[in-house]
Amino acid sequence: MKKYYITTPLYYVNAAPHLGHAYTTIAADVLARHKRAQGAPVHLLTGTDEHGQKIEEAAKAAGKHTIDFCDMTSAKFRELWKHLDITYDDYIRTTEKRHEDKVSELFALLIKKGDIYKGTYQGWYCVSDETFFTETEAPEDDKGRRLCPNAECRKPLQRVEEESWFFKLSKYQEPLLKHYAAHPDFLAPSHRASEILRFVEGGLQDLSVSRQKVKWGIPVPGDQSHTIYVWFDALINYWSATAGTDDLWPADVHIVGKEIYRFHAVIWPAMLMAAGLPLPKQVFAHGWWTAEGKKMSKSSGNFVDPYEITREYGTDVFRFFLLRQMQFGNDGDFSAQALRLRYNSELVDGLSNLLYRIETMVDSYLDGRMPVKGSPSDDFHLTNVAPRAPEISAKIDALDFHGALEVIWEVIRSLNERVAKTEPFKLAKTDKVKCELVLFDMIHSLRIVAGWIEPFMPRKAAEMHLQLGVRQFPEALTADDVLTGANSHPGRIQKGPPLFMRKK
Numbered sequence: 001m002k003k004y005y006i007t008t009p010l011y012y013v014n015a016a017p018h019l020g021h022a023y024t025t026i027a028a029d030v031l032a033r034h035k036r037a038q039g040a041p042v043h044l045l046t047g048t049d050e051h052g053q054k055i056e057e058a059a060k061a062a063g064k065h066t067i068d069f070c071d072m073t074s075a076k077f078r079e080l081w082k083h084l085d086i087t088y089d090d091y092i093r094t095t096e097k098r099h100e101d102k103v104s105e106l107f108a109l110l111i112k113k114g115d116i117y118k119g120t121y122q123g124w125y126c127v128s129d130e131t132f133f134t135e136t137e138a139p140e141d142d143k144g145r146r147l148c149p150n151a152e153c154r155k156p157l158q159r160v161e162e163e164s165w166f167f168k169l170s171k172y173q174e175p176l177l178k179h180y181a182a183h184p185d186f187l188a189p190s191h192r193a194s195e196i197l198r199f200v201e202g203g204l205q206d207l208s209v210s211r212q213k214v215k216w217g218i219p220v221p222g223d224q225s226h227t228i229y230v231w232f233d234a235l236i237n238y239w240s241a242t243a244g245t246d247d248l249w250p251a252d253v254h255i256v257g258k259e260i261y262r263f264h265a266v267i268w269p270a271m272l273m274a275a276g277l278p279l280p281k282q283v284f285a286h287g288w289w290t291a292e293g294k295k296m297s298k299s300s301g302n303f304v305d306p307y308e309i310t311r312e313y314g315t316d317v318f319r320f321f322l323l324r325q326m327q328f329g330n331d332g333d334f335s336a337q338a339l340r341l342r343y344n345s346e347l348v349d350g351l352s353n354l355l356y357r358i359e360t361m362v363d364s365y366l367d368g369r370m371p372v373k374g375s376p377s378d379d380f381h382l383t384n385v386a387p388r389a390p391e392i393s394a395k396i397d398a399l400d401f402h403g404a405l406e407v408i409w410e411v412i413r414s415l416n417e418r419v420a421k422t423e424p425f426k427l428a429k430t431d432k433v434k435c436e437l438v439l440f441d442m443i444h445s446l447r448i449v450a451g452w453i454e455p456f457m458p459r460k461a462a463e464m465h466l467q468l469g470v471r472q473f474p475e476a477l478t479a480d481d482v483l484t485g486a487n488s489h490p491g492r493i494q495k496g497p498p499l500f501m502r503k504k
């Protein structure tokens with residue numbers, strides 16, 4: 001059976017991971033956990049991009065052998081993914097033999113097919129972006145300089161004039177346009193699709209795919225004086241990592257940042273067409289974070305270190321905040337204040353206090369005994385909570401994480417209102433039977449909520465389930481499990497400390 005195959009970009013190993021890298025990887029993990037909870041076999045691939053001039057230069061500056069430097073930084077990414085509870089199934093490095101062999105194989109195949117040919121490259125190159133630019137794409141500014149046209153970069157370009165192998169990208173303009181038209185979900189979200197359409201409609205030029213002066217790379221088959229262009233090499237990872245399997249390719253979704261969308265939405269599908277391989281189902285470009293209103297970059301020193309946040313708030317809050325704060329696909333700003341506000345209002349006041357209050361009431365009024373369903377029953381969890389499950393699920397399927405969390409918090413707000421309206425603390429004195437019904441209903445509602453938040457906050461969801469007397473293994477409960485009573489056991493509430501403590 002074909003697995004649901006999700007990929008993240010392969011991150012460059014020139015510097016340690018920051019919030020931006022964590023963002024994409026967390027999103028991919030939330031999608032993977034959600035799909036698994038639905039019972040789908042899932043495969044999540046991530047890894048590191050290790051060849052090319054930029055890495056070679058960074059290793060030199062650090063005074064290390066290039067591969068030792070790559071080992072060191074690649075390990076930092078892996079450590080962070082462990083820390084953030086990323087459930088990846090495979091981790092690929094472009095310096096691994098399994099990848100290098102497949103790149104050489106594909107390159108040789110495209111030479112044979114005539115889609116890669118030899119010529120001379122004249123133009124401009126940005127080392128930081130590892131991207132070629134033509135004279136017209138990168139005109140001189142009023143000071144006579146040529147700067148990288150990528151607004152996020154703007155570094156000086158290098159003049160390159162050398163013999164090069166070229167990929168016949170121009171040949172794929174029409175086939176790409178046809179593919180986009182026939183597969184409306186291929187380019188997502190839709191506002192990014194129009195950028196790509198405009199770009200491809202404007203005409204495609206053949207792409208230089210080898211470098212003579214760069215030694216740190218995979219040699220061109222049969223022409224050892226050239227190495228393969230790092231992007232051509234790295235993109236192939238999504239396919240090379242599936243070698244030897246028949247249940248992965250094509251990928252279901254490549255999740256990438258908007259700045260590398262063209263590589264994934266134009267060059268990569270053209271490469272696959274040339275190789276006669278099926279195309280991924282979707283390429284999704286998310287937006288960019290700034291930090292405290294300013295561009296985030298290692299070189300300027302303005303970046304968010306994930307460990308700094310998780311030390312203070314824990315990993316679940318970091319995961320939650322990134323997907324809650326901005327729409328996946330748009331840009332947004334990360335600030336200490338926004339994090340604290342959302343944490344206090346939604347996690348402390350909204351969720352944690354509700355859970356704690358209900359458990360405290362069960363403790364005091366029922367001596368901690370699990371409330372049982374009475375007759376007539378109080379059915380808010382059936383009428384107003386469980387029916388929201390398909391909506392939440394559909395939103396996560398569409399990578400609308402923000403929208404899914406919005407619905408979950410709408411339900412949490414309605415539960416808080418319900419406690420205020422039914423006043424179980426008063427019923428405890430006047431109508432014990434009714435009081436137990438309300439508490440039964442609340443416990444069941446919260447069990448459903450715990451299942452919903454699991455992909456986002458796996459640790460807190462497990463804590464909630466434990467406190468609410470649910471056996472959680474092997475997976476978080478779905479709303480249906482809660483309703484049928486699967487995995488829940490009579491007994492006692494395990495009232496714990498509050499899930500989240502207020503921050504000043």
Ligand code: MSP
Binds near residue numbers: 009010
């Ligand atoms: N190595 C290439 C990708 C090759 S994929 C075959 C690369 N690497 S990177 O280390 O620069 O990582 C880029 C990715 O990190 C972005 O696509 C995005 O997923 C994430 N982010 C880096 N900075 C970011 C922000 N400021 N905001 C959001 N995500 C960003 O490009």
